[in-house]
Amino acid sequence: QVQLVESGGGLVQAGGSLRLSCVVSGTIDSINVMAWYRQAPGKQREVLATISTSGRTNYADSVKGRFTISRDNASKKVYLQMNSLKPEDTAVYYCNVYIVLVPMNYWGQGTQVTVSS
Numbered sequence: 001q002v003q004l005v006e007s008g009g010g011l012v013q014a015g016g017s018l019r020l021s022c023v024v025s026g027t028i029d030s031i032n033v034m035a036w037y038r039q040a041p042g043k044q045r046e047v048l049a050t051i052s053t054s055g056r057t058n059y060a061d062s063v064k065g066r067f068t069i070s071r072d073n074a075s076k077k078v079y080l081q082m083n084s085l086k087p088e089d090t091a092v093y094y095c096n097v098y099i100v101l102v103p104m105n106y107w108g109q110g111t112q113v114t115v116s117s
Helices: none
Strands: 003-007 010-013 018-025 032-039 046-052 057-059 067-072 077-082 091-099 104-107 111-116
Touching (some): 003 091, 003 104, 018 091, 018 111, 032 067, 032 077
Parallel strands (some): 010 111
Antiparallel strands (some): 046 057
């Protein structure tokens, strides 16, 4: 019953910006962590940013200072603002929600981000 849907991906030039959105449908426990991951061809899926219900955030070194994660608890949405994009940012980006008490993970279908040089 829980579904995550990402949007906002696309093709941009190096140095440009994109804002990804993820909306969660269905009922999820209030104790949770939302996150953004990405996976490039031939590489493992990596976590980029996490944010708790209280707003505490963590970032991977590769995106720190360029990407910003935020959430809206009332509408059950999580966002990823991506600035100063580089060709190496090209990947499929995934939304994730971790339910702490179960524990359990929910994943979106992914959205493609392509950065041209």
